[in-house]
Amino acid sequence: MEDIISASEVYKSFYLGDVKIEVLKDINLSITRGEFVSLMGPSGSGKSTLLYLLGGLDKPDSGTIKVKGRELSAMSDKEASRFRRQEMGFIFQFYNLVPNLNIEDNIMLPVLLDGQPIKKYRQKLDDVLAVVGLSARKRHTPRELSGGEQQRVAIARALMNDPEIILADEPVGNLDSKTGTDVMELFKHINEEAKKTILQVTHSEELAQYSHRIIRLRDGKVWE
Amino acid sequence: MAIIIKFIGKSIWGKKLRTFLILFSICLSTALLFSSLGISQNIAQVYLKQIRSQIGEAEIVIYANKESPSRYFRTNQAEIYRDQLDYIIGTISKAGVYQVAANEQTMVNLLGYKLEELQRMNPLVIQQQYSLNPFQGNKIIINRVTADKYQLQVGDNLDLKINDQLHRFTIAAIAAPEGLLTPGTTGFSAVVPREALATMIGEKGRVSEIYIKTSNPADIEPVLTSLSQQYSRYEVEKTITESELREYTDVIRMPFMMMLILVCLISIFVIYTAFKVIIMERMPVMGTFRSVGATRAITNRILLAESTIYGVIGGILGCALGIGILYLMTYSLSSNPWNEAPPDVQLTYNPVYLGISLAGAIILSVFSSLIPVMKVYRTPLRDIILNTYDNQGGRQKNKTIPALIILALILAIPPLLPGQTAGILSIGGLIIGTLAIVWLIPPVTEIFVRIYEKIIPYLFGNEGILAIKNIRNNREMLNNITLLTIGLASLLLINTISFSVGRLVSDVYKDLKFDIWVYHPQVDRSLESQIRSVPGVVSSLGLYEINQVEIAGSTEKIGTVYGIDGNRMLDYLDFRLQGDAEQILQQYSSVRSIIPTTFLKEKLNLNIGDMLTLKTETGEKDYRVVGFAGTIINNGNTVLIPAKYVKSDWQQRYFTYLWVKSDADPADVSQSIKDKYLRDNVFTITKTELQETNNQSNNQLFVLLQGFSLITMLIGIFGVFNNFVVSVLTRKRSLAVFRSIGMSQRQMVKVLLVEAMAGGLIAGVTGSLVGGFFLVQAGYSMFAMNLPIEIIYSPPLFMEAVVAGAIIAVLASLGPSRQTARLEIVKELKYE
Structure with a gap:
């Protein structure tokens, strides 16, 4: 199968005061199209940092990251932004919905940012809402939704522009086990039915079982 | 205790921009409070000084009126009271004519004095002299402006016609153009020996005015009564009366007090919004304090201590600034265009005013922070410690109906009341009405948002749509609109009144159909x-x-x-x-x-x-x-x-x-x-000259008032800038989400600028409406002050306010927008 994401000799460090902390060291990995991969490791192992680098939200100190054959570091801000909204969907542990926008508006954000006419996407919006089971709640604000519902909205938003890749940072970390299981089932469904490539960060071995493959990180290195 | 003080100190120092804004608002409000309190005293001083420049410290003046047998009289009847008096100074005045050239002559206001008496009552500043003493015979003292104008020097002769007789004077001194010799609009004044002038006009031993100063001010009234009997057919009166002074100062003081109210309202709003953010930031620390045993009273005291510190520092700075503003105001009212030397401004103020202003600053700061502090007081301990309190607060109660009722009452009641009562009520109406208007900002914004939804997408595309969605229910944006509204309204108030007074003066002169006013x-x-x-x-x-x-x-x-x-x-x-x-x-x-x-x-x-x-x-x-x-x-x-x-x-x-x-x-x-x-x-003046003089005296006051309104606007602009920074701070995470799902930096700047522009336009429109409301209230107040000014509502001025609102908002948002566009996405998203 063809690689959709690849990282080669990636290094990333941060400064804590004057002290340099090497978070990622010589990361080499590849994810093939349609794969569902879990990124696991103890706290501070660099899982989220790696996820954000692979999603183009941050840049590595050195090394190469290619997504769909394009090197992210070489893109301008405009190109990288367009790439994120068209090719990737992000899901975060704390949902990160925009509080003063209603559910419909939150889901439509990628369309709006892409400069597309909203009217054309009404049907798509209804479809996505149906997938996440929130058709009746589209006029509500995030404050009026439960955690699980908010995460479903985040998933709907990630699907709206029909990206090939979904990146999720501990997507059920803030949910109870029942709701978490529901959300994971939804991921599985999206992976199998919509053929999306999913990369999730998780602490849980149980949740990792939903994926095809687990990449383990320890002390900034791939431990697989 | 030391730890708490250290904590407060670090908190204040840690947010320099916000600290500056709060201190700036308190400082300006205090400065305006102090200068408004002190202005009466200083205007009175300037007024007194203008009068004193002519008559020195004299307390009583005697002069002829229309019923007097002659314009000239003797001083001997006043001499009876010599024991009770510091001085009795007689003076004689007469017009003369100076033939400048064959076809040019000018009037000379000749003032006859005994030099030693004049130097005692109202000293001349002699700059050059030539055989000045003894000051007898045909000697004359002119001012430097006259000397320069006609190229005269000490020792030169000056031929003057008095009662058709030509008299040759010798210039014995050139004095500074001030006091008695301050240049006027026509001709010039000159001092000559009293007896010489009296003899020239056939009134030897007589004077035309007597100036008297008592040894003991308590004797003024009895001496005045006695002199009135002695000079029963002449005017005997005090040189300056209390009621005259009060009337003069009240007209100037009242508008400053109205401006002060507006400045305080805007400051309260700035401090209140700043404290809301302070509280939000402090909540986790308050939680820590509470978890280690601090009581509610202690945490409240910490927060109130912080606002008190702002009040004290802002108050001290404001008092210093107030003294400066008062000095500038007094300086501008005292300036003498003829004298190159700066005016000798002696600032006087009651030290109690400093205390009142400082107390006012502390009250302003503590009062403004009270509501946010009370929110902490009401928040359950568990929520504070776990940091699970509601940042956004509950949905705001809809206060549209009460606000509309209040405004309707404020507008409807004053016309039904007698003028004086309506005037007093209208000042209260100004304050309550402003609060009602603040309540109306959210529904008005909602109406605008609906209008924008139809227009903005065509102008700014999808970023425009996003900007409109961000305006809706955005508290910082509502705060910005409120601040700009009050700022613009106060500017409109002052400019419209100043314009209306100008038009009033011009209309008054339109009512008069003569060309020249002649007095004798x-x-x-x-x-x-x-x-x-x-x-x-x-x-x-x-x-x-x-x-x-x-x-x-x-x-x-x-x-x-x-x-x-x-x-x-x-x-x-x-x-x-x-x-x-x-x-x-x-x-x-x-x-x-x-x-x-x-x-x-x-x-x-x-x-x-x-x-x-x-x-x-x-x-x-x-x-x-x-x-x-x-x-x-x-x-x-x-x-x-x-x-x-x-x-x-x-x-x-x-x-x-x-x-x-x-x-x-x-x-x-x-x-x-x-x-x-x-x-x-015979004195003549054309209607045009009369109008210009009137305009000039009005302009002096309005320049000062416009200065005040600009300060109000300045606080408003700083408040708006602060709110944009706050808005960006509180929305950083949302903005990072936008970036994570594909918003480019350019798109973000565009969204934030469209937001600012749209909000600014709303503020421009609401500012114009509120300005109109303020003007109605000001109309009632002025009617009560016997100033029935017809307010001229100038559409271009109101249009400028709308545009100014948008421009100010966009300019204030430029910096924060560009900074936000460069935010670190991962850092903001990972923040928990």
Whole structure:
């Protein structure tokens, strides 16, 4: 199968005061199209940092990251932004919905940012809402939704522009086990039915079982 | 305790921009409070100084009036009281003529003094002298401006015509152009030996004014009474009266107090919004404090201590700034355009004002922070410790209906009340109305958002749509709109009033149809007919003017009574008689009648046919109201009475002045009259010159008021800037989400700028509406102050306010927008 994401000799460090902390060291990995991969490791192992680098939200100190054959570091801000909204969907542990926008508006954000006419996407919006089971709640604000519902909205938003890749940072970390299981089932469904490539960060071995493959990180290195 | 103080200190120092904004708002409010309190005293000082520059410290003045047997009299009757007096100084004045060239002459106001007496009462600053002492014979002292203008030097001769006799004076000194020798608009003043001048005009041993200063101020009243008996046919009065001073200072102080209210309101809002953010930031630390045993009282004390510290620092800085502002205001009111040296400004203020201002600053700061602090007080301990309190707060109660009711009442009630009460209420209405307007900002914004939804997408694409969605329910945006609204409204208030007063002055002069105003102490028919013979004079009208006439059975006074012929009235003035002018004038001429202005009609509740009883020189007289005039001359505090009744009831022997019409250039005709009657001390001024003088004195006040309104706007702009920073801070995570799902930096800047522009436009429109509301209230207040100004609502000015709102908002958001676009996405998203 063809690689959709690849990282080669990636290094990333941060400064804590004057002290340099090497978070990622010589990361080499590849994810093939349609794969569902879990990124696991103890706290501070660099899982989220790696996820954000692979999603183009941050840049590595050195090394190469290619997504769909394009090197992210070489893109301008405009190109990288367009790439994120068209090719990737992000899901975060704390949902990160925009509080003063209603559910419909939150889901439509990628369309709006892409400069597309909203009217054309009404049907798509209804479809996505149906997938996440929130058709009746589209006029509500995030404050009026439960955690699980908010995460479903985040998933709907990630699907709206029909990206090939979904990146999720501990997507059920803030949910109870029942709701978490529901959300994971939804991921599985999206992976199998919509053929999306999913990369999730998780602490849980149980949740990792939903994926095809687990990449383990320890002390900034791939431990697989 | 030390730890808490250290914590507060670090908190204040850690947020320098916000600390600056809070201190800036408190500082300016305190400065305005201090200068508003102190301005009366200093304006009074300036006013006193202007008078003192002419008469020194003299407390009593004696001079001839129309009933006096002669303009000149002796000082010996005053000498009886010498023991009680510090000085008795007699002076004699007379007009002279200086022939500058063959076809140019100028008037000289000759002031006869004994030099040693003058130097004691009101010293001249001698800059150059030539055989000045003894100051006797034909010596003369001129000022430097006159010397430079006519290229005169000490020792030169100066030939002056006095009573048609040519006298040669020697310039014995050149003095600074100040005090007695301050240059005027026509001619120049000069000091000559008193006896020499008295002899020249055949009044040896006599004076035209006596200035008296008592040894003990407690003796002023008894001495005044005794002197009034001694000089029973002369005017004996205090040089300055308390009521005169109060009247002069009140008109200036009141507008400053109104500005102060607006500045305080805007400051309260700035501090309140800043404290909301402070509280939000402090919550986790408060949670830590509470978890280690701090009580609610302690955490509240920490927060209130912080606001008290802001109050104290801002108050001290504000007092210092207030002294500076007061100095500048006093300086600008004292400046003498003729004197190159800066004016000698002696700032006086009551130290209690410093205490009041400092206390005001602390109250302002603590009061403004109280509501956010109370929120912490009400938040459950568990929520504080776990940081699970509601940042956004609950949904705001809809206060549209109460706000509309309050505004309707504020606008509807004052017209139903008597003027004075309406005026006082309108100031309260200004404060309550502003609060009601703050409640109305959210629904008004919602209406605008709906309008924007139809327009903005076409102009700014999808980023425009996103910007509109961000405005809705965005508290920081609502705060920005509120701040800008109040700032713009106060600017509109001052500019419109200043414009309206300008228009009022011009309208008043439009009501008057004469070209030249001619004054002489004894204008009679003979002088009038002589003046008519001056080339260019077409006609003239002599009229009587009596000021401050008491109304019997009332405490009210009529500002000016004009005694004017009914049959010639309309040729000289257009007082816009209400109703059938012909019929009114017919009645006016046939009975002892009176035509009050519409302002007095309202103030005194008069109707046609009512009798108005006035206190005259010959007792109380009844005048029948035959009509009303729409003029606003003398601020509308005016009545017209047929000339013959004014003449008989007030026993007037001479006209007060003449109004002259000309068919040539009024300035030339005015000069011709002056030249012809130079020796008779006839004073003339054209209508245009009168209007300019009036405008200048108004401008001086309005420049200061505009300065105040700009400061208000400045606080507003800083507040808006702060709110944009706050807005970005509180929305960082949302903005990072936008970036994570594909918003480019350029798109983010565009969204934030469209947001700012759209919010600014709303503020521009609401600012204009609120400005209109303020102006209605100001109209009531001014009516109560006997200033019935017709407010001229200038559409371009209001349009400028709308545009200014958008520009200010966009400029204030530029920095924060660009900074936000560069935010670190991962850092913000990972923040928990």
